Amino acid sequence: MARRDFYSRWDGTQAAPELAPDALLDELADDLLYHGDVNAALRRLLQDGFRRPDGQEIKGLREMLERLRAMRAEAMRRPNLTSAFDQMAAALRDTSPEQLQAMRDMTSDLNQMLEQRAAGEELDPSFDEFMERHGDLVPGNPRSLDELLEQMAQRMAAMQAVMAAMTPEQRQQMNDMMESLLASDAALQWQMERLAGNLGQVMGGMGGDPMDLAGLSEMTQRLADIDSLETLLRMAGSPGPLADVDLDVAERLLGEEAAASLEQLAKLAEQLKAAGLIEQREGRLQLTPRGTRRIGERALREMFADLAKDRLGRHESRESGSGHERVFDTKPYEFGDPFNLQIQRTVANAIRRQGGGVPVNIEPQDFEVELTESLTRSATVLMVDLSLSMPMRDNFLGAKKVAVALHSLISSRFPRDYLGIVVFSEVARVIRPAELPEVSWDFVYGTNMAHGLALSRQLLARQNGTRQILMVTDGEPTAHPLSNGEVFFSYPPAQETIDATLREVVRCTRDDIRINTFMLDASPYLARFVERMTQMNRGRAFFTDSESLGRYVLVDYLEGKRAASRVA
Numbered sequence: 001m002a003r004r005d006f007y008s009r010w011d012g013t014q015a016a017p018e019l020a021p022d023a024l025l026d027e028l029a030d031d032l033l034y035h036g037d038v039n040a041a042l043r044r045l046l047q048d049g050f051r052r053p054d055g056q057e058i059k060g061l062r063e064m065l066e067r068l069r070a071m072r073a074e075a076m077r078r079p080n081l082t083s084a085f086d087q088m089a090a091a092l093r094d095t096s097p098e099q100l101q102a103m104r105d106m107t108s109d110l111n112q113m114l115e116q117r118a119a120g121e122e123l124d125p126s127f128d129e130f131m132e133r134h135g136d137l138v139p140g141n142p143r144s145l146d147e148l149l150e151q152m153a154q155r156m157a158a159m160q161a162v163m164a165a166m167t168p169e170q171r172q173q174m175n176d177m178m179e180s181l182l183a184s185d186a187a188l189q190w191q192m193e194r195l196a197g198n199l200g201q202v203m204g205g206m207g208g209d210p211m212d213l214a215g216l217s218e219m220t221q222r223l224a225d226i227d228s229l230e231t232l233l234r235m236a237g238s239p240g241p242l243a244d245v246d247l248d249v250a251e252r253l254l255g256e257e258a259a260a261s262l263e264q265l266a267k268l269a270e271q272l273k274a275a276g277l278i279e280q281r282e283g284r285l286q287l288t289p290r291g292t293r294r295i296g297e298r299a300l301r302e303m304f305a306d307l308a309k310d311r312l313g314r315h316e317s318r319e320s321g322s323g324h325e326r327v328f329d330t331k332p333y334e335f336g337d338p339f340n341l342q343i344q345r346t347v348a349n350a351i352r353r354q355g356g357g358v359p360v361n362i363e364p365q366d367f368e369v370e371l372t373e374s375l376t377r378s379a380t381v382l383m384v385d386l387s388l389s390m391p392m393r394d395n396f397l398g399a400k401k402v403a404v405a406l407h408s409l410i411s412s413r414f415p416r417d418y419l420g421i422v423v424f425s426e427v428a429r430v431i432r433p434a435e436l437p438e439v440s441w442d443f444v445y446g447t448n449m450a451h452g453l454a455l456s457r458q459l460l461a462r463q464n465g466t467r468q469i470l471m472v473t474d475g476e477p478t479a480h481p482l483s484n485g486e487v488f489f490s491y492p493p494a495q496e497t498i499d500a501t502l503r504e505v506v507r508c509t510r511d512d513i514r515i516n517t518f519m520l521d522a523s524p525y526l527a528r529f530v531e532r533m534t535q536m537n538r539g540r541a542f543f544t545d546s547e548s549l550g551r552y553v554l555v556d557y558l559e560g561k562r563a564a565s566r567v568a
Contacts, residue, residue, distance in 0.1 A: 021275030022294060023053055024268060029295050033400045034391075036440035038278055038285040043237055046265055059261040061233050064254055068230045071253065072223070085170050093177065100185055106134040107191040113145060114198040149202060168227070225249050242266035287437055295437050296408030299401040303550035333367035340370040378560065379418040379463035381456035382406060383449075385473040386441045387425040395520045396441055398546030399472050402553045406470075407433040409554065420459040424452035426479055426487055430459065446479035446489045450497070453504035453515070454481075460513055467513045468539075468560065470553060474520040476529050477501040498529070505533050515539040516556055518549055 027050045032041040049060030113126050127145050131138065142148035163171055182189040229249060236242050243266045251259035269285065272278045277291035287295070330342045349366040384403055390396040403421065410419045411433075421431050423439060426446035431439060453469065460467045479489040480500035490497060508515055515537045517530050530541045542552045 021271050021277055024271060025277050025291060025294050026298055029298050030397060032287075033295065033299075033404070033437060034397045036438040038287060038438070039238065042239060042268060042285065045268070046236065046239060046242075049261065049265075057257075057261075058264055059258050061236060061265075064258055064262075065230060065233055067254060067258075068226050068233070072226050072230070085174070095181060100188060102134075102137060104185070104188045104191055106137050107188070107195055109134065111191060111194050111198055114195075114202055117145065118198070118201065149199075152199070168231075222253075225253060229253060239266050239268040239270070289434060292404075292434050292437055293408065293411075296404040297412075299405035299550070300408040300554075302401070303405050303554055330368040330370055333364070333369045342368045342370050377416050377418075377465035378414075379420075379460055379465050379467045380406075380410070380557070381420040381422055381459050381469050383422045383424060383428075383452045383456055383469055383471040383473075385425070385447060385471075385475065386423045386439070387447050387475065388441060388443060388445055389447075389475050389521075391441050393474055393521060395474050395546045398549045399520070400436065400439070402472065402550045404436050405550055406553060406557065407436060409557070418463045418465075420456065422452050422455050422459070424448050426489065427481070428452035428455050430455055445491070446487065447473065447475045447477055448479040448481070448487065449473070449477040450480040450501040450504050451487075453501070453508060457504070457508050457511060457513060461511065466560070467511075469508065469513060469515045470518065470556070471515060472518045472520065472549065472553070473526075476523070476526045493525075502533065502536065505536050509537045516542070518542045518544055518552060520544065520546060520549065 028038070028041045028045055031044055032038060035041060045060075047060050047062045049058045049063065051057050109130050113130060116126060127148075131142075135141070138148065140147075140151045142151055163174065182192065229245065232241065232245060242262055245262050245266070247259045247263060250262055269278070272291075273280070273285075276288055277294060278285050279288050280286075330345050333339070333341075345368040346362060346366050347360060349368060350360050350362045353363075353366060354361060382403055384399050386396075390399060407419055407421075410417045419433065421433055421436065422428055423431055425442040425448065426444040427448055428451040449471070452471070456469045460469070476493050477497050477500075478491045478493050479487050480497045482488050488494070488497065505515065515533065516539050517533065519526055519530060519541065527543070533539070534541050540556070542556070544552050
């Protein structure tokens with residue numbers, strides 16, 4: 001029988017498959033790149049939730065906590081619990097020594113009656129005497145000990161409901177006041193402990209839970225559940241603690257969709273670890289090499305998707321080489337071409353020629369081979385500005401995406417090429433490409449291009465082939481290194497900083513290193529400086545923004561490869 005599949009939109013009732021780890025890392029990618037911290041990115045994902053590729057919404061903890069607080073506020077309004085708290089607190093604060101003595105006497109006599117009941121002695125005369133002595137402290141005018149106990153059970157249930165509905169701060173304040181009151185009177189404290197034991201024995205045999213009286217048990221339990229779930233969600237700084245959530249309670253309070261969201265949120269870190277995308281190192285979650293590659297591949301896909309959208313960069317070269325770098329294009333086979341047969345197009349040509357049916361007879365005229373570029377090697381250093389102005393002007397995320405995407409492009413498509421990374425702010429430093437996803441901006445002022453160019457030149461001195469520096473910045477040079485190892489900073493830029501930076505440009509030019517600059521803030525001063533720099537170096541300058549930066553950098557790199565191939 002033929003298999004038939006049916007598809008329908010997810011409506012919240014079907015069991016959804018677990019989110020694929022790669023898709024989960026994609027959800028974290030931008031936040032991780034911006035802040036450079038897997039742990040912080042996971043915390044924000046927990047708080048905000050996300051939408052799965054299949055359309056299912058995973059609710060975040062922030063929304064759930066808001067709903068729980070609204071439930072608590074509603075419960076507080078219904079029995080006017082704030083007023084009840086104020087009255088209870090006032091009563092405890094204003095208790096006089098005479099009232100304490102009366103409470104001691106009443107509690108002692110009540111204990112005596114309960115112990116008489118437990119011993120099987122006659123109670124009625126004792127109860128009448130009890131009411132004559134203490135009737136002003138016993139509301140409800142009970143006519144027997146059983147009626148008194150029933151009224152006490154109701155008041156105990158009401159008291160526990162009020163306590164459960166209070167905020168944690170109010171409960172703590174009330175408990176502190178009660179403990180302080182009892183600590184001031186050891187005799188009363190002993191009588192109260194004695195009464196608790198007697199009531200436990202007597203009420204246990206009354207045939208019912210006193211908490212069920214007056215319909216308060218359900219409200220008390222609900223408020224206790226709200227308190228417990230709210231505390232757990234508020235304290236969950238990572239997915240692990242969410243495994244302790246009682247999903248039945250969560251579903252009862254927040255609904256089936258929220259409970260399902262909590263179940264999935266609890267598994268986030270373990271899914272990523274099991275897939276080899278993150279790992280625990282020195283007490284913190286960090287990306288693995290595989291996770292780093294995944295982040296770079298995603299950034300590269302985004303940028304190539306943008307290229308396809310606006311067709312920027314479709315500058316096709318008419319020349320191709322016979323090396324081994326694929327350019328993902330084909331041509332009819334000619335004698336002497338490398339026999340890199342493109343199977344799909346070759347078979348399609350044969351089918352188109354002979355029509356349908358099997359077998360498919362392939363002839364030499366059907367052959368199509370893959371084009372390749374000449375084997376040229378290039379060495380590139382990407383200089384990325386990490387000064388404080390980058391996040392302040394919303395340029396930082398775009399610059400990091402470019403860096404990880406370029407690394408992904410070179411390592412996957414041009415593995416013979418060299419890519420170095422230099423980041424600069426007040427000073428410059430070399431980082432490994434694997435460090436890119438978790439690098440963050442520097443909380444300092446200063447754009448030390450001179451130091452960055454010097455380090456880039458040193459890296460490229462050890463490389464052969466076409467050599468270039470791609471510099472991404474949003475500001476003119478405002479710092480340079482001094483001979484004593486210190487850093488000079490001045491804003492607006494001092495002439496000595498400009499001169500120090502241009503000296504490095506001259507050294508790069510002398511070493512045949514081209515500098516292409518991508519400006520994210522086309523201020524007149526920066527534009528004039530970069531124009532002067534490009535005239536000296538014969539490099540190129542691009543005025544762009546964080547949204548289009550990636551397209552410009554990738555196109556520039558690929559065009560440079562093609563130009564080098566044509567020269568070769």
